[in-house]
Amino acid sequence: MAEGGSAQDGNAARENPIADIRRDDGRIVVSLAGELDLYNAHEVRDALLQCCAESPERLVVDLSGVTFIDSTALGVLIEARTRLPNRRGFLLAAPGLETRRALEISGLDRHFAVHESLDDALAASL
Numbered sequence: 001m002a003e004g005g006s007a008q009d010g011n012a013a014r015e016n017p018i019a020d021i022r023r024d025d026g027r028i029v030v031s032l033a034g035e036l037d038l039y040n041a042h043e044v045r046d047a048l049l050q051c052c053a054e055s056p057e058r059l060v061v062d063l064s065g066v067t068f069i070d071s072t073a074l075g076v077l078i079e080a081r082t083r084l085p086n087r088r089g090f091l092l093a094a095p096g097l098e099t100r101r102a103l104e105i106s107g108l109d110r111h112f113a114v115h116e117s118l119d120d121a122l123a124a125s126l
Helices: 041-053 071-083 097-106 118-123
Strands: 018-024 027-036 058-069 090-093 113-115
Touching: 018 041, 027 041, 027 118, 041 058, 041 071, 058 071, 058 097, 058 118, 071 090, 071 097, 090 118, 113 118
Parallel strands: 027 058, 058 090, 090 113
Antiparallel strands: 018 027
16 A cells, blocks of 8 residues: 555554454454564553453464564563463464564473464363
8 A cells, every 4th residue: 555654663554463352252362463572562461461351261362463573572471371360271373483483482482382273272171
């Protein structure tokens, strides 16, 4: 579409990091998108903590639309998981190559339940 603003700092073209939030039968799926970093981590944090406050049986964070994640956004995932009454109900789904690499380098892949697809995360036993 419009190409104006491309010479600016890039923030004008950034997509909303919260692509979708779906609630169904005690489960919440939060779909994230784009670059998750210092500049929008507060939006991700607010959405995830609000969902955690609802005490869902399962909170799945769909990472399939995420193209980049930094340490600030990884910290938000950690904080959200600690706020969920049943931490085992906090699941990550469908991380792309760069997101998976960030999880592995940080060692968080050993602390989070990471699933290959959203369907796998929704079907996983808790």
